[in-house]
Amino acid sequence: MHIVTVAEMRELEAQAEHQYGLTSPILMRHAGQSAADIFMAQLLPHHSINDLEVLFLIGPGNNGGDGMIMADNLARAGALVSLYTWKTHELTIRGQPIAEQQIDKELTSGLQSADYVIDALLGTGTSRPLNEDMRALLARVEGERKQRPDLRVVAIDQPTGVHTDSGEVDPGTLRADMTITLACPKIGFFFFPARDFIGELHVGSIALPPTLEHNLSTEMLNTGLCRASLPKRPLNSNKGTFGKVMLFCGSQPYPGSAYLAGSSAARAGAGLITLAVTEKMLPTYASSFHEATFAILPEEPKSEISRGQAHDRAQALTEHLPGYRALLMGPGLGQSPETRETILQVLEDLRNQPPNKRPRLIIDADGLNNLSALEHWWTLLPEGTVITPHPGEMGRLCDSLKVSGGSIDRLQLAREKAREWNVILVLKGACTLVVSPLGETRINWKANPALATAGTGDVLAGMIAGFLAQGLIPFDAASLGVYLHSCAAERVSSELGDAGLLASDLLPQIPRVMRDILHTSFEEGSDITER
Numbered sequence: 001m002h003i004v005t006v007a008e009m010r011e012l013e014a015q016a017e018h019q020y021g022l023t024s025p026i027l028m029r030h031a032g033q034s035a036a037d038i039f040m041a042q043l044l045p046h047h048s049i050n051d052l053e054v055l056f057l058i059g060p061g062n063n064g065g066d067g068m069i070m071a072d073n074l075a076r077a078g079a080l081v082s083l084y085t086w087k088t089h090e091l092t093i094r095g096q097p098i099a100e101q102q103i104d105k106e107l108t109s110g111l112q113s114a115d116y117v118i119d120a121l122l123g124t125g126t127s128r129p130l131n132e133d134m135r136a137l138l139a140r141v142e143g144e145r146k147q148r149p150d151l152r153v154v155a156i157d158q159p160t161g162v163h164t165d166s167g168e169v170d171p172g173t174l175r176a177d178m179t180i181t182l183a184c185p186k187i188g189f190f191f192f193p194a195r196d197f198i199g200e201l202h203v204g205s206i207a208l209p210p211t212l213e214h215n216l217s218t219e220m221l222n223t224g225l226c227r228a229s230l231p232k233r234p235l236n237s238n239k240g241t242f243g244k245v246m247l248f249c250g251s252q253p254y255p256g257s258a259y260l261a262g263s264s265a266a267r268a269g270a271g272l273i274t275l276a277v278t279e280k281m282l283p284t285y286a287s288s289f290h291e292a293t294f295a296i297l298p299e300e301p302k303s304e305i306s307r308g309q310a311h312d313r314a315q316a317l318t319e320h321l322p323g324y325r326a327l328l329m330g331p332g333l334g335q336s337p338e339t340r341e342t343i344l345q346v347l348e349d350l351r352n353q354p355p356n357k358r359p360r361l362i363i364d365a366d367g368l369n370n371l372s373a374l375e376h377w378w379t380l381l382p383e384g385t386v387i388t389p390h391p392g393e394m395g396r397l398c399d400s401l402k403v404s405g406g407s408i409d410r411l412q413l414a415r416e417k418a419r420e421w422n423v424i425l426v427l428k429g430a431c432t433l434v435v436s437p438l439g440e441t442r443i444n445w446k447a448n449p450a451l452a453t454a455g456t457g458d459v460l461a462g463m464i465a466g467f468l469a470q471g472l473i474p475f476d477a478a479s480l481g482v483y484l485h486s487c488a489a490e491r492v493s494s495e496l497g498d499a500g501l502l503a504s505d506l507l508p509q510i511p512r513v514m515r516d517i518l519h520t521s522f523e524e525g526s527d528i529t530e531r
């Protein structure tokens, strides 16, 4: 499913008319019908469409037009529909126009008895800050919702006041419980603060022919996309079928990282997991991670940095690499000069191997922190490397730039840097971005504060390594890892809530979410998210 800017949406509509004769009224008829269908399918269990009271706020443009058609469909299905037309200040209740002097009073009582308010005031044509009287109207709805939290607000195409491209919001914007967006999700929904105003996101159809979308390069991660790249599990398989992962992760202060990342790679389906550890650390890992095998590295010297010893460590690691399809470096490694030198030696060795012989590389956490201390570090990476910085690590990689957690600048930066560094860049956070060097972009809709806890990044890195080992191309392995990681978190937080998730809670959920996406029915055009 593609994500669009306003300009791209307008171009799609223009091409729909130009190439297929799909005029605006035709698209709008589909839009209104589809919004009504989604609305009815999502009604709360205690609601039935018969006698449901729905108040529509109708704006001056096509967004209002969508609302009118949706209203007509709901009325025919049995709902009690009121329509308030903002510009002309007209009100009809069940098709009956209300006399001018009664409108204010009737609107108040309509609001008080409504089960749902439909925001069809403004959509992608919003061109200026909201008028004061529109803000006042939205504030009336918000006031009523404060009194009566069961009043639900559904936005058509987008909540009025959201800036469709930048994700900024007007101070008058009414938070939607559900947004039924049309044709494609809009890019601004994936940035903050807008992300908080969307509620559950549903995507309605306006019957655009899919071929029109071939030029679009930004996609939403969803079940359909990820199902297509999920590795197949043939009956006649063995552990070699699913690839080996080597992890150069963990150190004395951070032993958990290697365990979490290695277990995640195995839970994601990789055939064999090997941890490259020193002899001293071996008992720690061997006693807690029974399924892993080990590559033993020379101890790190306590005093001087020695290139020779770093070389020996790197060699001990790279000698093990033939036959491995993925190498994860970084989580929990620490930032000693010795470790940095070892990483550099390993990278050099990888670059010297023919691409079809070397494992796919993913670098996370301290792997990135060590690199960021070096000039032009990206020139050291083999082709096709995946890197997974959080905003802090991204800032360090960009010469101490401050990287925002969720605004549009983050997307621009990610695109620019994925191209410049020639990497598959996973910029983590709420609504994680996955960007290829060519600028192809996939964005995760799912935001979940339960994931904001130590170790969840190690799990993500391990999952991506596990998918690389199973032969996925790096862009797909990164996308699948990001999406399934957030689905696993959703499973945990549906039971625990928004706090208290342990990174290790994600592990047993990984196979379950892989099973879920294989078996959940998914229709393109109606992806549904949790919140």
Ligand SMILES: NC(=O)C1=CN([C@@H]2O[C@H](COP(=O)(O)OP(=O)(O)OC[C@H]3O[C@@H](n4cnc5c(N)ncnc54)[C@H](O)[C@@H]3O)[C@@H](O)[C@H]2O)[C@@H](O)CC1
Residues within 6 Å of the ligand: 013, 023, 024, 025, 027, 028, 031, 059, 060, 061, 062, 063, 064, 066, 121, 122, 123, 124, 125, 126, 127, 128, 129, 130, 131, 134, 156, 157, 158, 182, 206
């Ligand atoms: N054009 C098409 O082919 C389709 C359009 N669709 C719908 O149409 C919407 C876009 O339609 P429009 O381009 O008519 O735009 P809108 O319906 O978003 O609004 C445009 C109108 O609002 C006014 N306006 C803009 N900013 C305002 C503000 N801050 N306060 C008050 N008035 C303001 C403009 O002067 C104009 O009259 C989409 O969001 C979607 O809902 C869908 O029906 C699908 C097909």
Ligand SMILES: Nc1ncnc2c1ncn2[C@@H]1O[C@H](COP(=O)(O)OP(=O)(O)O)[C@@H](O)[C@H]1O
Residues within 6 Å of the ligand: 365, 390, 428, 429, 430, 431, 432, 446, 447, 448, 449, 450, 451, 452, 453, 454, 455, 456, 457, 458, 459, 460, 485
């Ligand atoms: N609010 C949030 N919504 C969605 N995902 C989040 C949120 N906060 C954190 N995450 C995810 O949790 C993980 C945290 O990774 P990271 O910061 O590297 O942690 P660590 O290094 O401790 O493992 C990332 O995948 C990130 O996208």
Ligand SMILES: [K+]
Residues within 6 Å of the ligand: 063, 119, 120, 121, 122, 123, 155, 156, 157, 158, 159, 160
């Ligand atoms: K709207």
